[in-house]
């Protein structure tokens with residue numbers, strides 16, 4: 001932690017905004033005017049559509065500052081927003097960041113948050129072009145808006161999956177949920193025995209998936225490079241089951257998913273068993289993975305088979321088929337967005 005503590009009041013609102021936003025360069029040619037006027041100005045080319053997504057994050061509801069470092073929080077807040085832009089098959093270009101803060105936070109603490117925001121802006125190639133700063137009585141409040149662009153023909157909605165499409169997911173599912181369980185467990189131990197050493201090294205991968213997730217930039221760039229467009233797409237923020245239900249309900253189709261194909265890394269699998277949880281249930285219902293779930297016609301799908309980190313997990317069926325999960329033993333189960341009573 002930073003030793004120095006500068007009170008927000010010593011800078012005032014405008015001084016604080018200047019301090020927090022001064023080291024954000026403008027890199028996108030579509031950013032005409034960034035921070036500093038009444039509104040930012042963006043100019044995308046005529047043939048593109050603009051994609052906008054906003055998230056509101058509240059302390060105590062969406063994050064816990066006891067175990068979430070402010071830099072990670074800044075990074076993650078940006079990532080969850082650009083992930084929504086990617087899920088439309090669009091390229092994020094700009095973000096705005098609005099914060100509600102109390103005098104509990106020092107200027108240094110807020111700078112840590114903006115360090116994370118800056119790193120995410122760099123990694124995902126977006127410009128910070130504005131925001132708002134206001135006081136909050138207690139908790140930390142964050143609202144981020146991401147703005148991106150894409151050709152109309154490349155937009156990937158949730159409601160356009162077709163019978164016969166193949167269903168894919170990127171990456172690894174369930175790790176973020178398990179990371180959260182581990183952080184909650186350590187918090188409890190710490191609160192009961194203050195001073196006890198918190199050991200997280202062993203579960204570093206899982207904890208990192210929870211605290212510092214990444215959005216799937218490479219996958220979207222691959223689609224654009226290969227000139228293929230998913231027939232439907234969604235990012236996995238609430239768990240695979242829930243996202244499959246969204247796509248199927250909105251597209252009026254069913255699906256058949258093979259348990260065997262659901263991507264679960266060895267670390268994730270082992271950690272689930274250690275915590276007496278079913279790895280498949282964690283992968284299906286965990287959430288906050290920020291991987292992509294997408295559907296693709298069989299011709300386009302040929303081009304991405306075997307691509308690193310992309311896995312075919314099933315096929316879109318007609319609506320009367322329902323949502324089916326075929327277990328490793330060959331049994332068929334209906335996919336439901338389950339709670340967490342399902343403990344082995």
Ligand code: ADP
Pocket residue numbers: 017021034035036037038039097098099128129130131132133
């Ligand atoms: P206004 O009074 O018009 O809301 P502000 O004084 O709040 O303007 O903001 C001045 C400039 O600083 C604007 O460009 C605004 O978008 C930007 N800004 C304010 N707060 C933040 C923040 N927390 N992060 C990034 N930009 C900010």
Ligand code: MG
Pocket residue numbers: 131132133
């Ligand atoms: Mg303002």
